[in-house]
Structure formats: structure tokens, C-alpha cells
Amino acid sequence: MRTALLAAALVTGTFLTTAPALAQDVAKGQDLFNHKCAACHQKTGLGVKGAFPALAGDPFVVGDPELVVRTVLQGRGGMPTFAALLSEDQLADIISYIRQAWGNSAPAVNAGFVVTVKTNAHPQDKAPTVTH
Amino acid sequence: MPAMTELPGAGVTRRHFLEKAALLGGSAMVMTALNAWGAGIASMTSAPPALRGSGAGHKLLILGAGVAGMTAAYEMSKLGYQVTILEARAFGGGRCQTARKGFKLTELGGEEQECKFDEGQYLNHGPWRIPFCHRSTLHYTKTFGIPLEVLVNENDASYARFDTVKGPLAGKRVRQFEVRADMRGYTSELVAKAATSGKLDTGLAKDDVELFVEYLRGEGYLENDLSYRGTEGRGYKVNPGAGIDDPGPGVPSTPYAFPDLVQSKLWRMVQSVGTFDQQHTMFQPVGGMDRIAKGFEKHVGHLIKYNAEVERIRQSDGGVTVDYLDTKTGKRSTISADYCLCTIPVSVLRTIDADFSDTYKQAMALLSYDPVCKIGLQMKRRFWEEDDAIYGGHVYTDAPGINLISLPSSGWQSAKGVLLGYYMFGADATDMSGNTPAERTAIALDVGQRIFPQYKENFETSFSASWHLIQYNLGGWGNWSAEARKVAYPVLNKPDRRIYLAGEHISYIGGWQAGAIESAWHQIAQIHQRVAA
Numbered sequence A: 001m002r003t004a005l006l007a008a009a010l011v012t013g014t015f016l017t018t019a020p021a022l023a024q025d026v027a028k029g030q031d032l033f034n035h036k037c038a039a040c041h042q043k044t045g046l047g048v049k050g051a052f053p054a055l056a057g058d059p060f061v062v063g064d065p066e067l068v069v070r071t072v073l074q075g076r077g078g079m080p081t082f083a084a085l086l087s088e089d090q091l092a093d094i095i096s097y098i099r100q101a102w103g104n105s106a107p108a109v110n111a112g113f114v115v116t117v118k119t120n121a122h123p124q125d126k127a128p129t130v131t132h
Numbered sequence B: 001m002p003a004m005t006e007l008p009g010a011g012v013t014r015r016h017f018l019e020k021a022a023l024l025g026g027s028a029m030v031m032t033a034l035n036a037w038g039a040g041i042a043s044m045t046s047a048p049p050a051l052r053g054s055g056a057g058h059k060l061l062i063l064g065a066g067v068a069g070m071t072a073a074y075e076m077s078k079l080g081y082q083v084t085i086l087e088a089r090a091f092g093g094g095r096c097q098t099a100r101k102g103f104k105l106t107e108l109g110g111e112e113q114e115c116k117f118d119e120g121q122y123l124n125h126g127p128w129r130i131p132f133c134h135r136s137t138l139h140y141t142k143t144f145g146i147p148l149e150v151l152v153n154e155n156d157a158s159y160a161r162f163d164t165v166k167g168p169l170a171g172k173r174v175r176q177f178e179v180r181a182d183m184r185g186y187t188s189e190l191v192a193k194a195a196t197s198g199k200l201d202t203g204l205a206k207d208d209v210e211l212f213v214e215y216l217r218g219e220g221y222l223e224n225d226l227s228y229r230g231t232e233g234r235g236y237k238v239n240p241g242a243g244i245d246d247p248g249p250g251v252p253s254t255p256y257a258f259p260d261l262v263q264s265k266l267w268r269m270v271q272s273v274g275t276f277d278q279q280h281t282m283f284q285p286v287g288g289m290d291r292i293a294k295g296f297e298k299h300v301g302h303l304i305k306y307n308a309e310v311e312r313i314r315q316s317d318g319g320v321t322v323d324y325l326d327t328k329t330g331k332r333s334t335i336s337a338d339y340c341l342c343t344i345p346v347s348v349l350r351t352i353d354a355d356f357s358d359t360y361k362q363a364m365a366l367l368s369y370d371p372v373c374k375i376g377l378q379m380k381r382r383f384w385e386e387d388d389a390i391y392g393g394h395v396y397t398d399a400p401g402i403n404l405i406s407l408p409s410s411g412w413q414s415a416k417g418v419l420l421g422y423y424m425f426g427a428d429a430t431d432m433s434g435n436t437p438a439e440r441t442a443i444a445l446d447v448g449q450r451i452f453p454q455y456k457e458n459f460e461t462s463f464s465a466s467w468h469l470i471q472y473n474l475g476g477w478g479n480w481s482a483e484a485r486k487v488a489y490p491v492l493n494k495p496d497r498r499i500y501l502a503g504e505h506i507s508y509i510g511g512w513q514a515g516a517i518e519s520a521w522h523q524i525a526q527i528h529q530r531v532a533a
Helices: A002-012 A023-036 A067-073 A088-100 A111-120 B016-023 B024-030 B032-039 B068-076 B135-143 B176-196 B206-217 B259-266 B290-303 B358-365 B426-433 B437-451 B482-487 B489-493 B515-533
Strands: B059-061 B081-088 B104-106 B112-114 B148-150 B159-161 B235-236 B282-285 B308-315 B320-326 B332-337 B341-342 B372-379 B393-397 B404-407 B417-425 B461-466 B499-503
Touching: A023 A088, A023 B426, A067 A088, A088 A111, A088 B148, B016 B372, B059 B068, B059 B320, B059 B332, B068 B081, B068 B290, B068 B515, B081 B290, B081 B332, B104 B308, B104 B358, B104 B461, B135 B282, B135 B290, B135 B515, B159 B176, B159 B437, B176 B206, B176 B259, B176 B290, B341 B515, B358 B489, B372 B426, B372 B437, B417 B426, B417 B437, B426 B461, B437 B461, B482 B489
Parallel strands: B059 B081, B059 B341, B159 B393, B341 B499
Antiparallel strands: B104 B112, B148 B282, B308 B320, B320 B332, B372 B417, B372 B461, B393 B404, B404 B417
16 A cells, blocks of 8 residues: 555655544554653653653644654654654554644644655664664 | 575676675674674774863863763863863763662653662663773773773674574574574685686686685685585584593584575674674773763762752853752852863753854754663573573574673673663664563563573563663764764864863764763863963
8 A cells, every 4th residue: 555655646746745534543643652652752742841842732743744754754853763663654643643632633644645755855864873 | 505506697797796795794784783883983092182281270160970071070170270060960970870779760751760689780771881992981991990891792602583584593592603603604615616616706816716715715614625514613512521422522513504594684693893893802890880980080079069950051252151950959059160061962952041053053953862772680590601601792682672682791600690681772762661661671571581481580670771761861872964974063073152062972982981081082172272372
């Protein structure tokens, strides 16, 4: 399915950036968020003051979906890249969840959109980790 | 052995194959576990800068009593500078910490852990290795008389087990020497046979080809017919001993089949030599890495204000002013100095109210920090030594993100031991850190149990650390992307007016104590030069 979406994106060059979130997407997204993201951002979405930004009520999270997807793919500051660890479907579920949880209200994103952003992303934005 | 026809076919030259063969070990870099061997970064500076003159009458404020801050304090106070260090923690060392009985840690958003290891047991949850080439770190261990011992960083007799691979070796525990011997043996056989049959363009004169084959014969333990059929170096089925036949000469082991080995991907462990900073000889301080922190503190402890959390940084034409909070008393104070060396990790520094220039702030924003996790597991019996004859070194696994299990290089043959149960990075580390300490322990035990059946029954107590969740660090170490290294790193190497940065992140020896020390050396030389001018 992912390949098909990618092919579609490449052929038409267009994408629905957002789609109505299916209930199960957000539920899956919540579960993934609680496992993969809550260590820093907390299950409450409130983050840790002075260390990890709150996602609840954050204009960035409910803003331009491309920037949100890009951040999760590439990492930023102390945040690692999740491009290799999570599938496009999983990333779409998580991002849809954080855009609609804790009183946030923004359209969900679909896997195809994540694929598009990933295709345009710079893979070397973070250097590989070297052990010490 | 496969026939030559099974070598890469049309369009691929024999030389290309040779290059491929030589690069077999290079695939180690695919695994983060073996990124230890990935990039050669080494410290070549062996002594502090020889600074002349005096710093008397000049105030130097150092932020952070980690290895960088204490290095600067030690050297600059010797020159006569009036040095003060503000340290947010109640102890010096920064990330140079050792967890032993009574050590407490509460990660951000997490529950408090108190280390319950037995007396004498410890985990270096921060830095744990000192490579032979880090002459700057070794300069201070020598200067402060800190006893060192060898850390076994490679152990051929140790185990590996890969589960997510194909073939008969999937899920099978092997000794690393079996894989090393067999991969080099088979590869040498292929190359030697090709070279002697004229099927390989070696670019060598005929006499030199003979020398080359002689090398391959030794490298790969080849028989007279240039075949690899095993070697005692890969271990025995029954070790030799006394008597005539029990065990007498012992029973040799049989090599794994070449296709099975190739499919197993166990060759990820094999490389001719490690990168410069992972080779023999690797050291550790006797008793724990924080012996280094204590060594510095013995000399500069009187200059440190502990529990002093920096809240605000301001500069004027005449100096630097820093507001800080005494986290014990709640009292707020202000301190001024002529110059400031700031060793606070940038992950933390960018959350502090500071009047750095926009250029400086933008540069700081480009530096990312690596999430890093470790866990120490105390075992009531050193079964890896007693049952398996493995003394130190690492066990390799492809369990997701775990990378390695490392066996202790101290307390040989004693009753108990603390082993490193995982060493995780990046998204795997953030994933692990979302678990409670008890959940982390359960995951680590499941992984170890697959390799050692004695694992769970011997487990007693654990201590885990997630550096990205540790206040005053917010990450294991700085991670410069190629782009950030190009545009931001040079900016942060220069001062913002009277503030200079130091720490592992202001070096090309990132994540190592040598990087912290040498960045301090580099920056104090700049400060002193400016003062003397």
C-alpha cells in the first residue's frame, strides 16, 4: 500500500495533505505515542518544563503538518529521528493522535503524506550515533 | 566451498570482488552496536597548553563542574586566575558518574531509583572506557595518581547470537572466535585460489602474487591446497589436556558452512582492526569512572559552588554576570567575572535565559543530542566466568536496540558482578526510557536469558539511566550533523563576547572525556592569550 501511495505521489505530484482520521488510527496512535514518545513528552502531552516541550496546546503541533512530520522524521534538538524505527502508517497514527489529543484540534495526516515528506527529507540531517 | 563460477558474474571484475572481500568487516557499521568501530576519532593532544605569564587579578567564572569545567579550573587556577565554578549538582563530574550502593537518580517524569548493588559493585552509567589514544584523559589519570586497569573491549571467546537473520545459524549462540576464524578462512581461501589460478587481477608481479598467497595462507589458516578446514583458534569440541585420549589431544571443532555464515550476518562483528579509539589497550579507573571526577575535585573542589543552578546569563562590555539559585536553600545570588567558560551541555544551555547573539543561538539550535540508555544488572554469581570461561568483553545480540551486553573487567573470579545489560541510542533509547525501571529490567533480562540460561536465576538488582531524561544533561552527548558541523560548530568554537564554550560537544572527540578535556585546553589558551594581549 505504501509503495502504491508513493508511486501515486510521484506520478501526480499531488497529495491530500490531510484526511479525516479514522477512530482506530488515533487509538493506535495513542498507544504508540505512550510507548515511543511519552518518556519525554509525557502521556499528558504536557512535556517537562525546561526540558521537553508540551505538545498539548502547542501551535506548532496543530500547525503546518509538513513541519510536524519532518520533525518526527528527522529529529530536532534532543529528539532522535524516528524515520527508521516507525513505519509511515505508524507515524501517521501518532501525528494524527497528537494533533487531536488533549484538546488539540487539527486535521489528521495520512501515511501517504508522511511518504511524501519523507521522500523530500534530507536523510543526513542527523549523523549516525557512534558509541563511546 | 563454492566454485569460482559462483563469484560475482558479468560486469563485476575480480578486483572488484577482492575489494568487496576486503570490506567484509566494513558492514559492521550497519549495526549501531558496532558503530564502536565506525568512525576513527582520536585525541592526539597529550598535555595541557604551555601557558606563560599570570592570570592574577582576572576573574574566571566556569559554569559546570564536569570534566571540562574542572580541567579549566585546575589549569587556570595554577596560572593565578581567580576561578569560581557553579555546579548545579551536589557533586562534581558532570556525566562522569558511577552508580554504586546508595546512589540516587530520578529521571525527568520518572520514579526515584536508589542503587542497591552490593558494596564494591558499580556501574559506570556515563563514560566507561578510556582508549589508549586518549592521551589527554590519561594525562590527568597519571597526574592525579588514579589507578587504571584494563577494560576488556574485545573478547574472541565471548558469545554472539543473532535471531533476526536467515539460515541455520539464526538463533544459535556462537563464540565470536568461530565466526572470525571461519569468515577470514573462507575469504582467504576464495582469494588465494582465484589469485593462483589467474582469475583475479591482483595487479601484482608473479613473485609478489606468491608472497600475497603466503599472507592469505597465514591470515586464513589455509591448508597446502589453499582450503580452509578450520583452526584451533576457533576453539575445540573437547579441549586438549593430559592423558592419552581423555581428553589427550582433545577434539577439534568443525567450521560452520560458508553459506550459513554469510546468511547469519554474524560477520558484522568481524573487522581487521577496530577504529582507533576502540582498540587494545582500553582502560578503566579501578573502582569506577568517577575516580576521575574525584581526582579533579580533590584539587579544585574548593573552587566549586555546589547546588548552584544557573538561571540567567548576561554580558556587558566589562564582564559576565550570572544569576543562580541555590537549590538547597532556595537563595538566589549573582556573580560577576571578567570571562566565563560555559561547559553546560547545549541541550540545557539553550533552555537558560541568556543574552547570546542571534548567531550564537541559531548555532546552538543546530546541535542535536543523542538519547542514550544503560542498565546495570547485579548477578549473584559470575556464571559467564565460572561456566562459560568468558572474562570481560562484549556479548553481541541483534535484539532490537540492545546492541550489546558487556561483562565486567573488574573483580575477576569474585562472588558477584554487575554487567551492562544494554547500551542503547537514538529512538531505541527513547523507547526503552519510556518504561519504568522494573520494566526495563524485565526486557534486559529476557534478552540476556536468550544468551545465558543462567541469567534470570542469578539476577539480584538493577540500576538504569537514560541520559536524555537526566536533568542538567538532557542527552548523552552532542551529535553534529555534517551540515551543523560545517555552519554551527565554528561559531560555537569562538566566544560570544566574553563567554567561551567547552565540553565534549566543542571538539571532534564527541562523547568522550578527552573531548571535554581538550576543548577546555583549547579555550583556556584562547582566554589567556586575550588576557595577556
